[in-house]
Amino acid sequence: MSDLTAYLCDLPLESETKQVVISKRFKDADGNPMPWTLRALSFADVTQIERQSTVRDAKTGAQVLDSVAYQTKLMAASVVVANLLNAQLQDHFGVKSPEALLGKLLKPAEAIQLRSEVQKLMGDETLEEALEEAKN
Numbered sequence: 063m064s065d066l067t068a069y070l071c072d073l074p075l076e077s078e079t080k081q082v083v084i085s086k087r088f089k090d091a092d093g094n095p096m097p098w099t100l101r102a103l104s105f106a107d108v109t110q111i112e113r114q115s116t117v118r119d120a121k122t123g124a125q126v127l128d129s130v131a132y133q134t135k136l137m138a139a140s141v142v143v144a145n146l147l148n149a150q151l152q153d154h155f156g157v158k159s160p161e162a163l164l165g166k167l168l169k170p171a172e173a174i175q176l177r178s179e180v181q182k183l184m185g186d187e188t189l190e191e192a193l194e195e196a197k198n
Contacts, residue, residue: 079102083097099141102183111135114131138164
């Protein structure tokens, strides 16, 4: 019988966080760039996002992964600070979802930086590899 003790310990993914400066445009009261806090997503989180990002192809009727929606939802779900769920912040930018707020807050290069940092938190597999696996 195998030793199960290695699997019985508490290894909460939610505690895996990382602070990164995504943009130098967001500054604190002292003029320093504000770091964003990112969290690791669990397999269950990623699976739920994959389901939410799967759409039916209008021509073939097949289920396909909307890779842009998938990536955007992964990034939004990983962000703890800035609080993308904050209604005041969403209202200020005229949006109603964390994903849309990211689109208003970030320049393209900043979004690429955020995606890269989320990839690192996901582990060794790159986001592109995860997308390819999800498509198959």
